[in-house]
Amino acid sequence: MKLIGVLGGTSWPSTMLPYRLLNEDVQQRLGGHHSARIALYSIDYHAIKSRYGDGWAEIPGLLRKEIETLLSFRPDCWMIANNTLHHAYDQIADTLPKDAPFFHAVHLVRDHLVARGLRRVLLLGTLFTMESGFYAAPLEAAGLQVDIPAKEDRDMVQAIQSRLAKGEMDESFARSFRALLARHEAAGCEAVITACTELPLVINQSLTAMAVVDPLVLQCKACVDFAIA
Structure with missing residues (x-):
């Protein structure tokens, strides 16, 4: 089973959801004692969230650093468990490594x-x-x-x-x-x-x-x- 990377931490209640969804899906499909192989990186969201008002220009750079940390775990594919941050991702996507597919x-x-x-x-x-x-x-x-x-x-x-x-x-x-x-x-x-x-x-x-x-x-x-x- 390949390793799934998840960037979470943008709120603790929502970060629990992908962990549950991934494991429920794997268990339903494979049965037995199978569970998902997950590299879940939970960030400290304050630096990014506090710039949503008038500091958006700084957010893509902050997000890049967090993505680089997640990708250092060498996931085979990855996702961001936050919808708003996909806009910042779009601004830096062309400069990120393409080793693992990102599910947008x-x-x-x-x-x-x-x-x-x-x-x-x-x-x-x-x-x-x-x-x-x-x-x-x-x-x-x-x-x-x-x-x-x-x-x-x-x-x-x-x-x-x-x-x-x-x-x-x-x-x-x-x-x-x-x-x-x-x-x-x-x-x-x-x-x-x-x-x-x-x-x-x-x-x-x-x-x-x-x-x-x-x-x-x-x-x-x-x-x-x-x-x-």
């Missing part, structure tokens, strides 16, 4: 939506992910219609995400998301992208009839496909 969340989501014939999708994530366009642009280039919540709803999603990242959970989160999802389903959306690794802690198929597309699940599946091929 946005590209996997795009291909998944196109393959399933889903045409109109709701994008949820951090304010940066929802507002900057880096996530929506590749989807729109593939012919998808990407809906972004109204400002009030974006602020609500960000507020809940921030609390989830600290390990908080409240029953009001599910109620708020259920109402938001219902509005967009009524407007014609066929799927919702949980483009922040904390959101699947609340948003699942029980909240909506729309397809729930979790980038982290797609990344983990791609990694396991590669690792056991």
Whole structure:
């Protein structure tokens, strides 16, 4: 079995998810006492997170150092368990080693939506992910219609995400998301992208009839496909 590299630590609740997903998938496929071979590198997120406002230009360089540490473990493939940081990855991708394939969340989501014939999708994530366009642009280039919540709803999603990242959970989160999802389903959306690794802690198929597309699940599946091929 090949070694899967995971860059995590951008919140401890969400960093637990890829470890669980990778091992559950390997156990389901291989049975016995099999578990995934994982190099999980959990970073100290403060230096990067504190620059999201007016210091974005510094983030790609900070991320590069963390990626270099992960790649020093010599994984056979790797992923970043954070959607927003894919924008910083895109800015340095051409300068990174190509020894191991990287499974890009946005590209996997795009291909998944196109393959399933889903045409109109709701994008949820951090304010940066929802507002900057880096996530929506590749989807729109593939012919998808990407809906972004109204400002009030974006602020609500960000507020809940921030609390989830600290390990908080409240029953009001599910109620708020259920109402938001219902509005967009009524407007014609066929799927919702949980483009922040904390959101699947609340948003699942029980909240909506729309397809729930979790980038982290797609990344983990791609990694396991590669690792056991």
